[in-house]
Amino acid sequence: MKYRSVYPVTCAEMDAHYRLTVDGVMTYHEDAVAKYLTTLNLAAFDLQKDGSTWIISEINMDLDMNGHTNNRRYVSMALSCFGREFQTSHRPDTLNIRFLKESRLGDALTVASYPVEESEAAADAASFLGQITNASGDEICRVSSHWRPKEPAHDMVTSNPIRNT
Numbered sequence: 001m002k003y004r005s006v007y008p009v010t011c012a013e014m015d016a017h018y019r020l021t022v023d024g025v026m027t028y029h030e031d032a033v034a035k036y037l038t039t040l041n042l043a044a045f046d047l048q049k050d051g052s053t054w055i056i057s058e059i060n061m062d063l064d065m066n067g068h069t070n071n072r073r074y075v076s077m078a079l080s081c082f083g084r085e086f087q088t089s090h091r092p093d094t095l096n097i098r099f100l101k102e103s104r105l106g107d108a109l110t111v112a113s114y115p116v117e118e119s120e121a122a123a124d125a126a127s128f129l130g131q132i133t134n135a136s137g138d139e140i141c142r143v144s145s146h147w148r149p150k151e152p153a154h155d156m157v158t159s160n161p162i163r164n165t
Helices: 022-039 044-049 071-079 084-089
Strands: 090-099 109-116 126-134 139-149
Touching: 022 071, 071 090, 071 109, 071 126, 071 139, 084 090
Parallel strands: none
Antiparallel strands: 090 139, 109 126, 126 139
């Protein structure tokens, strides 16, 4: 079954080139799942009875209803390894995310990112493997990402390129 919801994008969810941020996409995705479940008269608690769940409710910005780190925070953590200059000049083309283990408030997490060599990658594209591990060395989340250079931003009225000064 398909579910569709329209979201107005706010400036807080856009980057410097007027594009939706990855965190914004994750936020809308979680919200759409919650809205879809309500059309079925379900909530995350109902899913847990069957031994499955989708984390859609938050205690705060970083924790879900079970006290675990919210899934979209892992993505933000993994992307934090990239410097501002790289994120300003590139955009994620593909993100593959594997949630492997839970973490809770107070857990010490380590975030690392490693370049991945690709034989067919364009010279200006880049691929990385991001790993989030806990203090015991257990892998909590793995994010593989492929990045492409950002195209110049355009003025939304005139369609002229915007030049950063």
